[in-house]
Amino acid sequence: MEYRRIIDVDIREFDRRTFEKSLEWLSDPEIRALTLTPESDRESKEKWFEGLKDREDYYIRSVWRDEEPIGVLGIKHITNSDGEAWAYIGEKKYWGKAIGMEMFQYLIDYAISINLQSLYIKFIKSNHFSYKIGKRFGFEVEEDKSNGDLITMRRFL
Incomplete structure (x- = not known):
């Protein structure tokens, strides 16, 4: 997929420094709700981080x-056939800079490299960015769940 890169970013290992920053980002009510x-x-967060390896x-x-x-x-709930893709930019000054495009292309490429058949994303209806990026990458609405606030979209690879 073609997109215009506005700024350069690197995708790296999720390390202690990023873990600590993510704790900051996820303390923001807006980011926590969107994610x-x-x-x-x-203690629970530390246990989760230590268990990643x-x-x-x-x-x-x-x-x-x-x-x-x-x-x-990342991709969570990875099975032999699919997984749930997710991504967020914690530094709000970088929102709207097309970084999400690069992030999702990276996740799709990784999913293909491990032979997944599909990826899905879940988000709340008010998260218009997730819907737009999902559509742009060929994800289709699969189901609406619970109180009608949660959307699941899937893309076959």
Whole structure:
């Protein structure tokens, strides 16, 4: 897919520095709501971070601009056939700069490289960016769930 890159970013390992920044980002109520992230205590978050190295059903990377982490992306609930793609930019000054396009292309390429048959995304209806980027990358609405606020879109690879 062609898109105009506005700024250069690097996708790197999700390390301790990015983990600490993500704790900051996810303390923002707007980002937490857009990412469907429940509140949890520091101990639970540390346990999750330490457990990443042993997980085969979870892939996570960080997005860097210059030498600063600015976002996170990944695939969770990975099975032999699919997984749930997700991404967010925690540094709001980078919202609207087409970084999400690069992030989703990276996730699609990774999913293909591990032979997944499809990817899906879940988001709340008010998250118009997720819907737009999903459509742009060929994701189609699969179902509306619960109170009608949650949308699932899928793309076959």
